[in-house]
Amino acid sequence: MSYTVENKVLNRQLKEKNISHAYLLEGENRDEVFKDALAFSKNILTNFGENKAVEHKFESESSADFLYIQPEKNNISIDKIREMIEYFQNRPLESKYKIALIDEVECLRKESANALLKTLEEPPYYGVIILLTKSKDRVLKTISSRCQIVSYYKSKDIDTDFDMDTLVEILYKSMKKDLLQLLDSKDFFDENKDNKKIMFDNIIWFYRDILIYKFTNSNDKLYFPKYEDIYRQFVHVDIKTIENTISKVEQIEENFK
Known part of the structure; x- marks a missing residue:
């Protein structure tokens, strides 16, 4: 699994070692966004490739500091979010951070969305939550407003010296x-x-x-x-x-x- 992160915003944060507590990654190409999310997570958890033991565990899907949540039948249940909350209650075992990656976050129902919102409002200092979606417009504004939105749509990736x-x-x-x-x-x-x-x-x-x-x-x-x-x-x-x-x-x- 590569360490290469394609998105300019995420790359800059890795270089500056300025990691946010919550990200919302939006893009039409799910494989592209998912691959970048994994590479971003790998960089964070392995301290940018320095910790080879963590790298091996991450690549073998056995890292204690990485949690992946995906919907079942177009639904992310409250039990899955409760599992994430319990996961974040314990400090990292192998890294400086703990990461939860939630795929197709638009599949949250009201109860599970409210539970996630509470964690976004009061995140542990070592916690990083990465949410994936095709469009931020599909995600509740109360959730998206607490995340750094990173877009993979080409029209949004303009490089500029913005004032x-x-x-x-x-x-x-x-x-x-x-x-x-x-x-x-x-x-x-x-x-x-x-x-x-x-x-x-x-x-x-x-x-x-x-x-x-x-x-x-x-x-x-x-x-x-x-x-x-x-x-x-x-x-x-x-x-x-x-x-x-x-x-x-x-x-x-x-x-x-």
Whole structure:
């Protein structure tokens, strides 16, 4: 099994050793996404290939720190999620992390989704949850908003020198006042309309970082740790407000031309 991770976002995080606690990987080609998820997990658990004993166990599907969950008859049962919760209650045995990989996460029913949500809200510091789906739109927003969304759709993989600092300044002002403050920055959005997906993904990641910082009070799991001082100013904002803001951003994205 290869160590090669094809996705640029995941590759960057491996190089920077900045691993998030939850990922939502979306892509039409299930084999491509699944292969990358396994390679990403292998890098994390083996400390980037240094631990050969863990590598052997991972490749022989006997690693104590890796749990794979897949649906049965288009359903991921509450018992499977309870198994995952119990799994995360114990510290890693062989690695620095424990990973749970959940395939076709859109097959969660209400009860099992609520159980997963609780773990996403209060993750153990050593826990990494990787969710796979064909489209993030098939996943409950309460779940996707707590994950770093990584897309394998070609139109979303544009490499760009995106002006994130300016965007964060705009988002900071909107958090201080109102989301409609975004509309006052029409010029910035017009200039970046060709990078629409990257721009809106970065907005979602910004708000997702606020949620993570609110729960962990640490920059270890942040996608944009350089903005920790900004996140710190919004730890008082309640979860529902942030989730509603993410929903509004998604609505703006749908209507953005």
